[in-house]
Amino acid sequence: MRISEGIHSQAEIPEGCSVLVVGAGMSGLGTALELSERGARDIVVVDPGPFTGFEHRSRTPNTVPLPDTPPWWRSASPHYAELPGVTGPLGGRSRCWHGVLLPVSRRVLERHWPNDTADRLLAEGPGSYRAVTEELLDWRRTCGDARPDRAPDDPREELRALWPDLSLEPVPQAGWSVDGPDGRLVWAYSPLMAWAHRGLARHAGLELPRVVSGPRAISVLVEAGSVRGVRLATPDGGIREVRADVVVLAAGTLENTRLCAQALAEAGDAVTRWPGLNDHVTHGYAVPLPSALAERWTRSDHRFLWSDHEEELNANLFMEVHAAGLAEPVLDLWWMAQQEEPFRDEVRFDPPDRTASGEDTAWAGQVTASFSPADEEEIRRRDEITGKLLEALDVGIAEERGLVDFDPAAKAALATGTAHHYVSRLGTADHEAGTVPLGRRLDFGGRSPSVGNLFVTGPATFPTAGAANPSLTILALAAHTAEAITGG
Ligand SMILES: Cc1cc2nc3c(=O)[nH]c(=O)nc-3n(C[C@H](O)[C@H](O)[C@H](O)COP(=O)(O)OP(=O)(O)OC[C@H]3O[C@@H](n4cnc5c(N)ncnc54)[C@H](O)[C@@H]3O)c2cc1C
Structure with a gap:
């Protein structure tokens, strides 16, 4: 059943696609739009969140119940009690963010970020701070100043x-x-507005990617060192596998870390402790x-x-x-x-014993922060x-x-x-970042050097966040990821 134009329910999960984006928040939808703009076709975005409308949610009450926090996450401290980002409406936190646009400072970029990424952020073209800021302030002038x-x-x-x-x-x-x-x-831009024809000017008339609401990614399917697709849990309790040539993880920092850890383990590199978490x-x-x-x-x-x-x-x-x-x-x-460096917070996983269960299930993850x-x-x-x-x-x-x-x-x-x-407790700023950093675990555009055709996008990839709110950087990096995927 079609929920609304371009947004689909779990009944329409395809057998396969060219690019599968996991997570329909700021980073996932941002990347999907950038991919479409660069001519990529057959893109599917999956997200467990229910469709609650296109417009900014601000503080309006949610009439649609959100999916429960998945049972595989827990926090070991008063921090991260709400486990940010693992559950939300379709659109993720872009449906309720406050629109603050600040770049990571030049000093932080030049010291801690890979040169190719820092150069592009600080330049003028697509995927630069200047271009994204101008475009969003233009959007605000068109929609808001009246x-x-x-x-x-x-x-x-x-x-x-x-x-x-x-x-x-x-x-x-x-x-x-x-x-x-x-x-x-607060009313602010969300990439989801493109589907309601109220997004950025350059997205008018674009062939929009397909967005499927309901399924939650359990794991990335890996074969011979490259992605083969994604295993999804559906709201009716079923399991579906979707084939994909390219998988982009955009499920927020915590779930991105888990999905990435599991994919690496499938490729023979089991890493259970992921340091660098910071908010x-x-x-x-x-x-x-x-x-x-x-x-x-x-x-x-x-x-x-x-x-x-x-x-x-x-x-x-x-x-x-x-x-x-x-x-x-x-x-x-x-x-x-x-947070002051060195960051001591981490995400740790307990991989289940597969020989006992015989199944590929989600790893249990624990956040430790102070x-x-x-x-x-x-x-x-x-x-x-x-x-x-x-x-x-x-x-x-x-x-x-x-x-x-x-x-x-x-x-x-x-x-x-x-x-x-x-x-405030850590985890309540909703700026959690840093577990899968560019330049260390990922190459330009968030490409994994360990698993072929696997990409990670969003704040998990920030080598260091600086003091700036993350979303301007998230949207800029979405263009870098699309460029890396399409070979631009
Ligand atoms: C109230 C509020 C105000 C904010 N204000 C600002 C601001 O002014 N400026 C700023 O820069 N930032 C702000 N932020 C932070 C900003 O909104 C987030 O950092 C940003 O939206 C994160 O984007 P994301 O795509 O990484 O994650 P999200 O937006 O959380 O999207 C992740 C998506 O992945 C989905 N998902 C999770 N697990 C899975 C899975 N296993 N399979 C498939 N999908 C999955 C989730 O349902 C979600 O839709 C604010 C946040 C909040 C909550």
């Missing part, structure tokens, strides 16, 4: 008077925030805002600001005012920082800076120890009239 609640106010002059040394820029966003009755809503460290203060500033800032078109501290702190400072659904406006003043002493130290150092900013705002600080996310801190701040500190 919104009725726009106000050209800019609070930065008042803010400069408070914090003269801080450079504050509006956050470059492939989307925009609006106030809804229950809180702030951004997010911490800040929820601050009840003095009313004069609140009024102007809340009405402003520049409600979401950032300050670049990559060079000295490997972090970005963000500020956003939340007013909708709250008794008083609250300022969220938070850092997003890279802040290192260096992370704790950096959190303290950055908090001292934000503490000084709060002094300028003349608000008291109620120290909060332990792991508290923004929402509870915001509620506490409103209740007590004091700024509340929060440190």
Whole structure:
């Protein structure tokens, strides 16, 4: 049964295809579109997520139940409790991201990334930061800037008077925030919009890849050192094999790591420990805002600001005012920082005994993550800076120890009239990355040197993430992967 134009249910899983993309999130659909544009045909994208519409989901309630977290994943700490990315609606996290577009810094790229990838990201052509950013800001202008609640106010002059040394820029966003009755809503670009004819201008009229909703990839089929296809579990409890000449893993960092580990084992290279996992460290203060500033800032078109501290702190400072659904406006003043290297977090697998079961099943994966002493130290150092900013705002600080996310801190701040500190758990920034890095486990475009015609795409492939939010890089790398597959 066809769900909607170009989106299919499990009943339409094909016997075989030319390119099979595993995962229909930002990286999978992004890569599939880039492949189509380069003339590749017979592309199929599979994802267990139910189809819940084409548009950005923001905070609107989900009326369609999401698939359960697959039983093979667990976390060994309070971090990664939700196991980000292993389950979601069709479209993955591109259906709810906030559209922040920041590049990995030149310093990080030049030090840690392979030269060919860094060069392309920093150049001008397809797959460069410049090209992807311009295109997404164009998309925003076409779709978003006509919104009725726009106000050209800019609070930065008042803010400069408070914090003269801080450079504050509006956050470059492939989307925009609006106030809804229950809180702030964010609407942002998703590659899925191409299927609703509301995507990027260059995708208009493109022959779109086939997207199949329902099946979850269990393993990559490998024969004589090359991919042969993928084994899928279907929602009705069945198992299906799909032949494919090329397999692209785009199932989020955790599932990409598992599928890649299993494929390597099939090719004779069993690796059970995958180090390098890292997420951004997010911490800040929820601050009840003095009313004069609140009024102007809340009405402003520049409600979401950032300050670049990559060079000295490997972090970005963000500020956003939340007013909708709250008794008083609250300022969220938070850092997003890279975890300190060397990364100690890892994904570990327990391969099942195949001689006992006789079946090719999913490996059980465990995520182990914690802040290192260096992370704790950096959190303290950055908090001292934000503490000084709060002094300028003349608000008291109620120290909060332990792991508290923004929402509870915001509620506490409103209740007590004091700024509340929060440190979010790892895995909640949804920026988990780094287990299958380019230049070490993968060649240009995410090609595996160990398994023929196997590619990995998405943040799992980032050698080091820096402080930047990942999606701009995800979309740029989608073009590199398509280029590597089509031989461009
Ligand atoms: C609320 C929120 C706000 C965010 N804001 C920003 C932002 O402003 N800027 C930014 O850069 N980033 C942001 N992010 C992060 C960003 O959305 C993600 O990093 C990015 O979407 C990840 O893309 P992906 O394709 O790697 O993974 P996902 O989007 O998670 O897609 C993976 C897909 O694979 C599917 N899948 C999983 N396992 C399997 C399997 N075994 N077989 C088949 N399919 C499978 C999943 O169902 C999912 O659809 C935000 C995230 C969230 C949650």
